[in-house]
Amino acid sequence: MTLTPVPRIAVIVVAAGSGTRLRGGAPKAFVGLDTRSILHRSLLGVFAGPLAQVVVVVPEGYEGDALTDARDAAGAAADLVTVVTGGATRQASVAAGVAALWADVDIVLVHDAARALTPPEVFERVVAAVEAGAAAVIPTVPVVDTIKRVDAAGRVVAGVDRSELAAAQTPQGFRRAVLEAALAEATADHTDDAAVVAAAGHTVLTVAGDAAAFKITTAPDLERARAIVQAASAVSPDPTPVARGPRVGIGTDVHGFGGAGTLWLAGLEWPGEQALSGHSDGDAVAHAIVDALLAAAGLGDIGTHFGTDRPEFAGAHAEAFLVHTLGLLREAGWSVGNVSVQVQANRPRFAARRVEAERALSAALGGAAVSVSATTTDGLGFTGRTEGVAAFATALVVPA
Numbered sequence: 001m002t003l004t005p006v007p008r009i010a011v012i013v014v015a016a017g018s019g020t021r022l023r024g025g026a027p028k029a030f031v032g033l034d035t036r037s038i039l040h041r042s043l044l045g046v047f048a049g050p051l052a053q054v055v056v057v058v059p060e061g062y063e064g065d066a067l068t069d070a071r072d073a074a075g076a077a078a079d080l081v082t083v084v085t086g087g088a089t090r091q092a093s094v095a096a097g098v099a100a101l102w103a104d105v106d107i108v109l110v111h112d113a114a115r116a117l118t119p120p121e122v123f124e125r126v127v128a129a130v131e132a133g134a135a136a137v138i139p140t141v142p143v144v145d146t147i148k149r150v151d152a153a154g155r156v157v158a159g160v161d162r163s164e165l166a167a168a169q170t171p172q173g174f175r176r177a178v179l180e181a182a183l184a185e186a187t188a189d190h191t192d193d194a195a196v197v198a199a200a201g202h203t204v205l206t207v208a209g210d211a212a213a214f215k216i217t218t219a220p221d222l223e224r225a226r227a228i229v230q231a232a233s234a235v236s237p238d239p240t241p242v243a244r245g246p247r248v249g250i251g252t253d254v255h256g257f258g259g260a261g262t263l264w265l266a267g268l269e270w271p272g273e274q275a276l277s278g279h280s281d282g283d284a285v286a287h288a289i290v291d292a293l294l295a296a297a298g299l300g301d302i303g304t305h306f307g308t309d310r311p312e313f314a315g316a317h318a319e320a321f322l323v324h325t326l327g328l329l330r331e332a333g334w335s336v337g338n339v340s341v342q343v344q345a346n347r348p349r350f351a352a353r354r355v356e357a358e359r360a361l362s363a364a365l366g367g368a369a370v371s372v373s374a375t376t377t378d379g380l381g382f383t384g385r386t387e388g389v390a391a392f393a394t395a396l397v398v399p400a
């Protein structure tokens with residue numbers, strides 16, 4: 001098992017509202033969007049953004065449902081999820097989320113679950129602005145309608161210059177200490193966190209929001225969100241294009257017998273068996289796994305990273321290849337789900353050492369599950385003539 005690093009960023013997803021304007025038969029975040037809830041869809045966007053503690057704030061009685069949605073959306077990052085019960089107002093719900101922040105967190109984003117289709121790039125822009133030194137940052141979009149100030153009787157009092165206006169969205173980002181202090185000293189109830197922090201005297205900066213981050217408030221908004229999700233899944237085979245989900249990859253390799261020394265295969269030395277030839281030790285099993293992992297992560301193939309121009313891998317064994325590959329995956333934000341590899345060969349006979357091979361390969365991959373199977377080819381082809389070994393691997397990688 002791989003341990004997720006303790007994040008310095010947290011995203012508080014407020015989902016504790018009742019959804020009185022939507023009237024969806026359940027609290028708004030728990031109303032269905034596609035096959036899952038609005039909350040589930042929001043969390044897919046959150047987990048596709050920067051690595052963060054994710055605090056989900058929900059109405060009393062919905063903690064279990066929220067945990068199910070959050071764990072599913074989090075995938076391998078499930079240990080980053082905290083679920084807490086919200087309060088009577090949005091501001092009280094945010095305060096409940098703040099109380100659950102981990103000690104290492106110093107940047108806090110507050111996000112409305114109701115903005116279910118917010119792209120991960122918006123999260124990244126907000127975090128980048130806080131990291132660059134801002135105390136408070138909100139995403140905004142230009143106001144397109146002409147705006148009028150009206151009085152209680154519904155008469156237009158004045159026009160408002162649209163160029164001075166921007167519509168505020170979420171996630172809104174803050175230095176943790178700024179948000180905590182502002183919430184503690186707030187005397188009024190504000191509709192967003194930027195207003196709480198502005199009331200405490202801080203400057204609030206803006207970054208570009210996104211039209212897709214609209215808030216699901218009324219029934220037509222929900223219809224619009226459903227239509228967008230449906231259209232996206234119709235053109236893309238991936239039903240959750242906003243999220244980086246698990247990915248599979250395939251890799252194969254062949255080496256011929258005729259190398260010097262003893263055989264190395266599947267990370268094991270096989271005394272008395274004929275060696276394979278190759279730039280390294282000819283371990284076709286390890287090389288097939290490397291290709292499968294790199295393909296799954298979209299990082300090219302073995303030639304991209306271990307070409308013959310890399311003298312340090314001349315003669316190297318499986319462990320060196322797999323450890324380096326694992327490092328490349330981690331750098332790109334992936335961890336290994338599992339690996340399955342099949343060897344086609346007359347020699348060596350795997351039966352007695354299959355489990356040993358699985359352990360060696362798994363250890364080199366940081367403990368990820370590796371299955372090894374072996375077969376012969378009924379005397380057919382080069383493997384059937386004992387001229388060499390073929391290996392076929394599939395791998396699953398998941399966002400780290």
Ligand code: CTP
Binds near residue numbers: 017018112114
């Ligand atoms: N919210 C919350 N706790 C509250 C009120 C609101 O966590 N006591 C959250 C909502 O779940 C939503 C976000 O704040 O994700 C924005 O609020 P809004 O869109 O107004 O949602 P609701 O309050 O649920 O809807 P309504 O006002 O129509 O009842």
Ligand code: MG
Binds near residue numbers: 017
């Ligand atoms: Mg509300």
